[in-house]
Amino acid sequence: MNEIRTIAVLGAGTMGNGIAHVAARSGFRVLLCDVAQNLLDRGLATIEKNLGREVTKEKLTKQQAEEARARITPVLDRESLSGCDFAIEAATERFEVKSALFQDLDRILRREVILATNTSSISITKLAAQTSRPQQVIGMHFFNPVPVMQLVEVIRGLQTSQATYDAVQALSVKMGKTPVEVNDATGFISNRVLMPLINEAIFAVMEGVATPEAVDKIFQLGMAHPMGPLTLADFIGLDVCLDIMRVLEEGTGDPKYRPCPLLVRMVDAGWKGWKSGRGFYTYS
Incomplete structure (x- = not known):
């Protein structure tokens, strides 16, 4: 697996903007993608508000918060994600939506890039089968509010390779989270x-x-x-x-x-x- 420097986050809602916040705070460049400008604007406003709260609580300096925000670039065009080193999908919790998104990412991103989903219940194995890289598809279930909660459920699909799991476990730790391995079963453990x-x-x-x-x-x-x-x-x-x-x-x-x-x-x-x-x- 190549070094991860730029992360694509698909979806600027509650979970997506939280994941983008944590990734940028951890030093990664983030491309935050959604289907409409107003959704991106709302997500970015939430990130700025939450970074400001961390400054007030002295968890970050003002400079660190500004640097984290500067690492996040909003994008509407999925094609502009082609240079990303990792992708995390945080779209609506419906298989047909996630399936279409994964097929698109599979086409756009380089062959070695891992596709992660923040799904809290949908089969990783079934999502992986929608792509030509099922061994590089994995669940990465963050918890709300993402900047605060420590847990990430890391869910292996039937096809997920050990290299993919190891990369996601290491990435979770770099993002300040505690990864817990779970096998692919409906609802996983949490839900x-x-x-x-x-x-x-x-x-x-x-x-x-x-x-x-x-x-x-x-x-x-x-x-x-x-x-x-x-x-x-x-x-x-x-x-x-x-x-x-x-x-x-x-x-x-x-x-x-x-x-x-x-x-x-x-x-x-x-x-x-x-x-x-x-x-x-x-x-x-």
């Missing part, structure tokens, strides 16, 4: 356990067992969770939670992963949590 917990909490609300506030307080005070499952669901995005539950249900064929009807109705109503201003709670 295979977390999403059914959130889904069951939503069932409890739908069935009138308790209010959202009560459910969350029980997990905070009784299980020492830093936030309750419904607050966390709002933070993740209820639409993302629903997409993941559907992947789990389809991928395992097990009805225990059936999304709660209340979750489906809330997403249909546009109540997606924090990002939309309303979920289980209301946000200004």
Whole structure:
């Protein structure tokens, strides 16, 4: 594998801008790519705000923050990613979107470049099969907020080579993260356990067992969770939670992963949590 100096990040949303932030802060040049200028502008504004917060907290100097921001270049044209040494995809959690993106990256990037996906539930093996370099496809699942959370789930597909895994493990460490190896199974570890917990909490609300506030307080005070499952669901995005539950249900064929009807109705109503201003709670 060639030395990694320039990283392409596909998607400037919550996860993508967080990954770009951490990569640039770690000294890598970053090409942050999305499909519309307003999405790039919003992502860059978030990065600048979060870098400023790190300066205020004395985690970075003002000069270090300015240098990190200067390493990030926004791009709309995917063809301009051709010189990148590594790619991380952070697009919508839907197979058809990621599959099309991986086919495009496979065509554009040099043959030796690794294609990583930040998917939190979709099969790495299935994504890898959409490319002509399946041995160089791997999962690199960061956690939100990316600049703060230490974990990266590193997921091997059936075809992923040892060289690819070793390169991604080393890159994770260079980015200040702790990589944990996970094999390719629907939902991996984090969401295979977390999403059914959130889904069951939503069932409890739908069935009138308790209010959202009560459910969350029980997990905070009784299980020492830093936030309750419904607050966390709002933070993740209820639409993302629903997409993941559907992947789990389809991928395992097990009805225990059936999304709660209340979750489906809330997403249909546009109540997606924090990002939309309303979920289980209301946000200004």
